[in-house]
Amino acid sequence: MPAEITAIERLLKGGKLKVRRSPLWERICDENGVGQVIGREIHFTPEDRQRLRDYVKAEHNLDPQYDSRTGGRMVMARKDASEKLSRDSVFGHLLVMATAGRTTIRSSGEEVTTPPGSVLSVLPEHLDIAHLQSRKLVIIENGALMPFWADLQLTGSWQDAIILYRGHRENMRFVADIAREQPAQNLAWFFDFDPAGQAMALDQGRGSTLVPEAWSTFDKGTAYNQPGTYRNQTAALKRLKARASGELLKVAEHLEAEELALMQEHLVLRQVCLKALPVVL
Incomplete structure (x- = not known):
């Protein structure tokens, strides 16, 4: 799941409307019913982007467009049941x-x-x-x-x-x-x-x-x-x-x-x- 969230974060925070086709993105699109495959790329409509954002918010109480996952597992535990969603290493913030x-x-x-x-x-x-x-x-x-x-x-x-x-x-x-x-x-x-x-x-x-x-x-x-x-x-x-x-x-x-x-x-x-x-x- 952290990989999926990271991919969605990059899409939303980067203001992108397309990504390179990959098994990860194909899985995300299949699960959420979004995206259109065009050659080696997957294209998204504004509605697709909003659906992905809503999905992460509903599942993890995180806004992938604005929230940060830095701060370590203890900080993440206050936001979500899965503290492992934190990007930070265990001791990297010390x-x-x-x-x-x-x-x-x-x-x-x-x-x-x-x-x-x-x-x-x-x-x-x-x-x-x-x-x-x-x-x-x-x-x-x-x-x-x-x-x-x-x-x-x-x-x-x-x-x-x-x-x-x-x-x-x-x-x-x-x-x-x-x-x-x-x-x-x-x-x-x-x-x-x-x-x-x-x-x-x-x-x-x-x-x-x-x-x-x-x-x-x-x-x-x-x-x-x-x-x-x-x-x-x-x-x-x-x-x-x-x-x-x-x-x-x-x-x-x-x-x-x-x-x-x-x-x-x-x-x-x-x-x-x-x-x-x-x-x-």
């Missing part, structure tokens, strides 16, 4: 976080820390954003690093930082909102140490990027360097050099001279000390 050094996360009015090897999953509405904004915040791209956050070697004031996974499902939009409101001086991004990673950091438009503190000591002979990966990043290098300034520009030039591509996993595994460079001066 923020995955950890605390480095002496910092804390405040959730539901309580301040908490995470022991090494553990993370905290928080509903966005339970997170104290004002408290978060008063702390250093590091957003990491690679979720596989989260269980190993304690191996992140942050320097200076960043040693006491909240670590936040950028997300990959519904939580991405919450993280984007958090990053947008976080004071720039308290925001840093952790991407790969290569042209693509640093260009992505620049694309964020605010905050800092985490790079090896001794970045100038890494060269082509670094054991875990991936020159093949570097050579596939010509466009990213060009974009990075065109927009970077100050020390970050020197970093870009060093990446080019040494053909460097050092992945986040290796930097964390080897506990390379990282420092924050502003992406905008």
Whole structure:
């Protein structure tokens, strides 16, 4: 049933009067007595569209033209007997976080820390954003690093930082909102140490990027360097050099001279000390 609802949603919300013929759409049309097959397409009249809309509303108490199925199964359970109609993954709407050094996360009015090897999953509405904004915040791209956050070697004031996974499902939009409101001086991004990673950091438009503190000591002979990966990043290098300034520009030039591509996993595994460079001066 979720597949049928998704198909009908796309038809109605997209304002479409025809779809490509498929077994799914043939089944929907047979069940509801709508649609006309013309070649490889199925065409609908305004009356057909209304009948499909009424069908979903009657069966599931959802308006496929206007209602959203985001928010997870608990939210969906309030709307329909089948909580599985939710589009969201089970944990996809949670923020995955950890605390480095002496910092804390405040959730539901309580301040908490995470022991090494553990993370905290928080509903966005339970997170104290004002408290978060008063702390250093590091957003990491690679979720596989989260269980190993304690191996992140942050320097200076960043040693006491909240670590936040950028997300990959519904939580991405919450993280984007958090990053947008976080004071720039308290925001840093952790991407790969290569042209693509640093260009992505620049694309964020605010905050800092985490790079090896001794970045100038890494060269082509670094054991875990991936020159093949570097050579596939010509466009990213060009974009990075065109927009970077100050020390970050020197970093870009060093990446080019040494053909460097050092992945986040290796930097964390080897506990390379990282420092924050502003992406905008």
